[in-house]
Amino acid sequence: MTRSDENRTIARLLGPAEPEILCDECFEQLDVYVDAELRHADADAMVPGMRAHLEGCPTCSEEYESLRALVQQDSQR
Amino acid sequence: MARRVAKHSVIATVAEIEAIPSPMELRRSGSAAAHDDAAWINDLRQRDGAAIDRLHALLLRASRFEVSRRRSSLSFVRGEELDDVAMQAAGDALVAVLAKLDDFRGESRFTTWVYKFALLEAGVRVRRRAWQEREVVLDPEGWGGFADAGERPDTAAERSELVTAIGECIAHELTLHQRQVLIALAIDGVPIDVLAERMTTTRGALYKTLHDARRRLRARLAERGLSPELS
Numbered sequence: 001m002t003r004s005d006e007n008r009t010i011a012r013l014l015g016p017a018e019p020e021i022l023c024d025e026c027f028e029q030l031d032v033y034v035d036a037e038l039r040h041a042d043a044d045a046m047v048p049g050m051r052a053h054l055e056g057c058p059t060c061s062e063e064y065e066s067l068r069a070l071v072q073q074d075s076q077r
Numbered sequence: 078m079a080r081r082v083a084k085h086s087v088i089a090t091v092a093e094i095e096a097i098p099s100p101m102e103l104r105r106s107g108s109a110a111a112h113d114d115a116a117w118i119n120d121l122r123q124r125d126g127a128a129i130d131r132l133h134a135l136l137l138r139a140s141r142f143e144v145s146r147r148r149s150s151l152s153f154v155r156g157e158e159l160d161d162v163a164m165q166a167a168g169d170a171l172v173a174v175l176a177k178l179d180d181f182r183g184e185s186r187f188t189t190w191v192y193k194f195a196l197l198e199a200g201v202r203v204r205r206r207a208w209q210e211r212e213v214v215l216d217p218e219g220w221g222g223f224a225d226a227g228e229r230p231d232t233a234a235e236r237s238e239l240v241t242a243i244g245e246c247i248a249h250e251l252t253l254h255q256r257q258v259l260i261a262l263a264i265d266g267v268p269i270d271v272l273a274e275r276m277t278t279t280r281g282a283l284y285k286t287l288h289d290a291r292r293r294l295r296a297r298l299a300e301r302g303l304s305p306e307l308s
Contacts, residue, residue: 006223006240012263013243014305015291022288024281030193031185057284059200059269066196070142071189
């Protein structure tokens with residue numbers, strides 16, 4: 001195992017150091033967070049703990065990336 | 078009116094999805110332009126057919142978008158089946174949105190709020206299909222730890238102590254259930270909704286277990302004076 005592989009494994013095992021919201025609240029707030037980001041508002045202040053959760057939960061992170069990409073695609077058309 | 082990808086066509090390509098009018102274009106066009114979000118929501122509450130059709134079109138656009146993004150994980154699945162996945166996801170999302178209309182508080186655009194339901198349903202279906210033929214082994218002892226980290230010449234003593242302590246804490250400080258969930262999610266890479274289905278539980282409950290296990294690991298490492306900061 002290389003050092004970078006080891007770092008990734010440690011990160012997955014230990015998760016984010018900061019306080020985080022959990023999956024259910026992430027889903028509840030995801031639209032608010034994405035819209036705030038895309039209008040350059042302070043999304044992390046509006047939804048505390050979201051950023052940490054997205055670091056710790058690959059599935060919620062996938063959904064965040066998709067929602068952001070889809071809304072961004074709309075706004076560019 | 079919206080151009081739609083035929084219901085029974087193979088899964089839409091990105092170009093086809095991009096050809097479907099976005100909500101902004103729908104607003105600019107024809108009769109749909111008459112509705113602002115509030116009127117649309119009101120029509121949905123009345124179960125107005127046109128409003129529901131418009132919602133379904135939006136959800137289908139989102140579910141096809143998601144299936145298209147994740148199609149590399151389903152390279153063994155035929156295009157027709159992929160489009161069925163998108164259609165089913167849009168249908169389930171439609172039911173969910175209609176049931177939760179009163180939860181929309183206007184803190185985001187209505188379309189953004191709507192999209193997330195379709196992305197969730199499509200993502201869950203894609204991940205479950207990708208893992209359909211794969212066994213998930215819940216083996217709490219199934220991780221060998223950082224086997225050679227202590228012996229590597231580039232490993233400082235503190236680093237070696239850290240990785241050894243992580244292995245020890247996983248083995249001795251977590252419950253059996255916490256070890257099973259942690260290893261399946263963080264080591265074996267099982268998607269959380271796939272694991273939830275196999276363990277007959279919910280994604281929220283599993284993440285809570287993962288969260289508690291991680292907090293316990295961090296607390297035990299801190300008690301040993303070890304910092305998990307990665308370098």
